[in-house]
Amino acid sequence: MAYCDAHLCGVDRQDFIFRAFVRQEENMADKLISADNHIDLTYCPPDLWSSVAPQEWREMVPRTEEREDGLHWIVDGQDKGVWNGVGPGFLKYQKGAFQHVDEMAAAGFDWNHHPGAVTRPTTPETRIADLDKDGVQAEIVYGCLMVNDMIANKEARAWANRTYNDWAIDFAHRADPNRVFPLAIIPNNSPEDAAAEVRRCAKMGIRGGDLAFKGMPVPLWHRDWYPVWEAAAECHFPISFHSTGFRGIRAPDTREMEKEYFTHFRMVRSSLFQLDTMEVLVSIITSGACEKYPDFKFILGESGVTWLPYLFDRMDTSYDDRARSLGLTMKPSDYFRRQGYVTYQQDAYLEPNVPLVGEDNIMWGSDYPHPDCLWPESRAMLEKNLAALSPTTRRKIVHDNVAKLYNINVS
Structure with a gap:
C-alpha cells in the first residue's frame, strides 16, 4: 500500500525506497542506548541492606548514620562519605571542584545529603526524566562499583551482592523495564559463588553482570574461574569488567603535600583510570576462556578504545615469542574481535x-x-565525535551492538 500511495503521487519507486531507508536510519539514530550508566552506592536507599541483614553482618554491610551534614555511608566500620553524594567517591558537592558537575547542577541535578531528599538516579521518575533529558532511549546500568573492595567478610560480601541484585531488578521494573537494564554485581569471593549468582540472575531476567577483578582469591587468568565463564556462556550472560583505576598510584604523603599537590595527584589518577582494563583483556584471553567457551562474551567497561590496537599488537607478539605453549588456535587479538566489547x-x-x-x-x-x-x-558530543563515520557504523556504536549483546529491543 505504501508503494501504491507513492506511485499515485508521482514519486519514483527507487526514490521512495531511498527516502524510506533514510528515514529508518534517522529513526534508529534517535534510539541511543547507553552501554555504561550507573547506580552508585552513594545513591542507594539508606536501608537497602541494613533493614534485612542477618544480625552477624549488620555492621559489615552498607548502612547509613546521620551526622550534622547529613547521612553518611558506613561499610565494615568505615565512614565512606555522604549519602546522595557526587559519584562513587561519596563526595559533597563543591562548586568549582569539577567543571562538569557544575554543569550538571545547572541542568537540574542536585545533591542533598539529608534524610528524605530525592536521589535522582534511584528514584524511578527522575531517572527516566534524566534519560529523556539526555535523549537516551535505554541504558545498561552498572551497580555499586568497588563495593566488594569494602567488605572483608566473603559471605557478607556475597550476600550484599545478591541483595543489591534483587533490589536492582525490582527498581528497573518500577522505572521502566524496557529502558532500564541493570547489571548484576557478581561475587568475586569464589568462582562457585560467582557461577551460582550468574545462573540465579539470568533466571530473574537480568541481562548480564559486572565482576570486580581486583581482590580476587586467584588471578583472572587462573582456570579456577572456568565455572563462571561456562555459566555465562550457557546463560548468554555477558560479563563486564568495569574500570576502577590503577591501585598503587603514588598519592600525597602528608596533609601539607595534599593541600598543594592534590590536583596533580587527581590529574594522574584520572588520566590513567581506564587503562587498568588492559590487565583484564590479556588475562581473559590468556586464561583460555574464549578458546574453551566460544559463546562467552566479555566487556571492558568504560575502558576507552584507542589504546586497544597497541595492546593487540603487543599481545600477539608476546604470544608468538613466549607463550605458544598456551595452545591457542587463534591470534589473541582475534578472540577479542570474536567475543569482546x-x-x-x-x-x-x-x-x-x-x-x-x-x-x-x-x-x-x-x-x-x-x-x-x-x-x-x-x-551533542556524539554528533561531533561520530561525524566522520558512516551511518551504519554510527548506528552500531550507539545502538546495534549493545542491543544485540544484551538482547534489547527498543521499540
Missing part, C-alpha cells in the same frame, strides 16, 4: 581506530550520573 564516552581519536578494533565491538555509554559523564549533552 569495549565501552567509551568520548574519544577524539576514535574514527581512525574503529577499523583496527572492530565496529562490531565498540559500544558508547554516557556514564550517567558520574562526575565526568556526558549528561545532559550526550547527543
